Amino acid sequence: MLNFFIRLLVIAAALLLVAYFLPGVHVASYTGAIVSALILGIVNAVLRPILFLVTLPLIIITLGLFTFIINAITFYLVAHLGLGLTVDNFGSAIIGALVLSIVSFLLSSLVKAADKPAK
Numbered sequence: 001m002l003n004f005f006i007r008l009l010v011i012a013a014a015l016l017l018v019a020y021f022l023p024g025v026h027v028a029s030y031t032g033a034i035v036s037a038l039i040l041g042i043v044n045a046v047l048r049p050i051l052f053l054v055t056l057p058l059i060i061i062t063l064g065l066f067t068f069i070i071n072a073i074t075f076y077l078v079a080h081l082g083l084g085l086t087v088d089n090f091g092s093a094i095i096g097a098l099v100l101s102i103v104s105f106l107l108s109s110l111v112k113a114a115d116k117p118a119k
Contacts, residue, residue: 010111011037014104015085022099024092025085032084040078048074071097 012033019027027033051070052059058066076093079085087093 006111007108008034008037008041010107011040011100011104014100014107015040017103018096018099019085022092022096024088025079025096026087028084028086035083036078036085039081039083040074043074043078047077068094068098071101075100 012030015027015033015037016030019025019033027036048070051073052067055066055070072090072094075097076087076090079087079093087096
């Protein structure tokens with residue numbers, strides 16, 4: 001359970017960093033970042049696999065690059081729910097989803113590295 005909350009805080013921090021560096025992505029508050037991170041996790045767990053299966057031919061044709069569009073769709077959808085995250089346009093959603101993936105991966109790596117005991 002603690003791992004879930006740490007992951008939630010990592011994604012919320014990544015959302016705040018994305019909003020700070022990208023002019024088309026805005027987060028209303030820290031609470032908005034946490035709620036948006038939670039909803040983004042739920043949408044990625046439920047809707048993303050469905051979108052992946054529906055667009056599987058496009059994913060195969062584009063050699064997996066269409067998954068960036070799927071990430072942007074989920075990011076854009078969460079932004080339009082009005083929970084503290086807003087995105088100006090779909091182009092900002094594509095860039096925001098890409099940067100969010102990179103930043104959350106880096107932050108998760110730092111958390112995992114700090115969690116490992118020293119030898």
